[in-house]
Amino acid sequence: RKEVEQDPGPFNVPEGATVAFNCTYSNSASQSFFWYRQDCRKEPKLLMSVYSSGNEDGRFTAQLNRASQYISLLIRDSKLSDSATYLCVVNSDAGYALNFGKGTSLLVTP
Amino acid sequence: ETGVTQTPRHLVMGMTNKKSLKCEQHLGHNAMYWYKQSAKKPLELMFVYSLEERVENNSVPSRFSPECPNSSHLFLHLHTLQPEDSALYLCASSQDPRTSYEQYFGPGTRLTVT
Numbered sequence: 322r323k324e325v326e327q328d329p330g331p332f333n334v335p336e337g338a339t340v341a342f343n344c345t346y347s348n349s350a351s352q353s354f355f356w357y358r359q360d361c362r363k364e365p366k367l368l369m370s371v372y373s374s375g376n377e378d379g380r381f382t383a384q385l386n387r388a389s390q391y392i393s394l395l396i397r398d399s400k401l402s403d404s405a406t407y408l409c410v411v412n413s414d415a416g417y418a419l420n421f422g423k424g425t426s427l428l429v430t431p
Numbered sequence: 432e433t434g435v436t437q438t439p440r441h442l443v444m445g446m447t448n449k450k451s452l453k454c455e456q457h458l459g460h461n462a463m464y465w466y467k468q469s470a471k472k473p474l475e476l477m478f479v480y481s482l483e484e485r486v487e488n489n490s491v492p493s494r495f496s497p498e499c500p501n502s503s504h505l506f507l508h509l510h511t512l513q514p515e516d517s518a519l520y521l522c523a524s525s526q527d528p529r530t531s532y533e534q535y536f537g538p539g540t541r542l543t544v545t
Contacts, residue, residue, distance in 0.1 A: 325473070353532040364521055364536035365474070408474075412532045418487065419532060421474040 324348060327409050327422035334429055338399050342425045344409030345391045354385055356394050357408040359424065365408055368394075399429045434458040435537035437522050443543045444512065452507040452540045454522030461527050463505040464534065465497060468519040480505060481527075512544045 327344045334340045346354075354371035369376065371383040371392050382395040392409055406424040413420050434457045444450050456463060465477040479487035480499040494516075496508040505522055519541050523534040 355533065362541075364538050367533055367535065370533065418476050418479070418489075419534060423471070423473045 324413070324420040325409050325411050325422035327407075327425045329423055329425060331426040331428055334399055334427070336399055336401060336429055336431055338429075339395065339397045340399055340427065341396075342394045342407055342409075342427075343391055344393070344422055344425075345389075346409075346411040346420070347390070348411065348413065348420075349387075349390060351411045351413070353412040354383075354392050355410040355419075356381075356383060356392075357410055357421075359406045359408055361405075365421075368407070396427075399427075401429050401431065403427060404429045435522060435524055435535055437520075437537035437540050439540055440538060441541050441543075443545060444509070445545055446512060446514070448512075449508070449510040451509065452520055452522075452542075454505040454507075454537055456503055456505075456522075456524040456535075456537075458524055458535060460524040460535075461502055462525045463499060463502070464523040464525075465505065465507050466521040466523065466536075468521060468539070470518075474521065477507075509542075512542075514544050517542055517544045 325346050356368040357365040358368045359365040369378050371385045375384045380397045384393045406426050408424045409422040411420050436455050438453045462481045466474045468474050476489050477491045478497045483499045494511050498506040519539045521539045522537040525534045
């Protein structure tokens with residue numbers, strides 16, 4: 322079983338739509354969770370950390386469900402500039418490593 | 432932008448060549464990482480350095496040789512690579528690998544092995 326699994330998409334949504342991505346992880350001992358964004362042929366950039374109580378940053382909301390071992394990212398009022406690949410990231414129990422999902426591709430269209 | 436720079440940005444090398452990738456972080460972080468990103472695969476961690484000491488080596492072939500002369504610089508020395516080593520090689524840094532998992536990436540070196 323893969324450490325971190327995501328639906329690769331692509332998700333094609335119109336501007337202004339709300340879109341949600343889910344991610345599941347296999348290691349119940351994981352403590353840290355993140356969403357990264359990666360634009361085409363660019364490096365991943367940290368979008369937000371995911372806290373147990375859930376957190377919001379503008380149009381982006383992240384939720385963590387430890388019991389079911391999944392993480393979600395909700396994007397409201399999608400913008401064209403949100404088009405990118407969204408990577409779900411979970412720390413391993415080894416301490417140093419981060420386990421990356423393959424990413425979910427989002428395309429926001431006019 | 433992100434405080435992590437990498438050179439070169441693009442590299443084409445033959446299987447018998449020797450080359451080096453360079454990474455520099457300007458964030459005052461204590462840990463640096465090398466990742467490999469191949470098409471349609473998740474990022475794969477290759478090496479981790481914490482305070483210039485290698486703390487993780489994820490079964491990487493010996494044709495990849497890392498070097499960390501100080502906490503701001505990280506190199507990846509390449510020799511006798513294979514075509515399947517063609518990928519985007521990303522460097523990252525973080526404050527402390529044990530307490531801070533937020534990693535900041537450089538722009539990457541796109542490597543093509545011919």
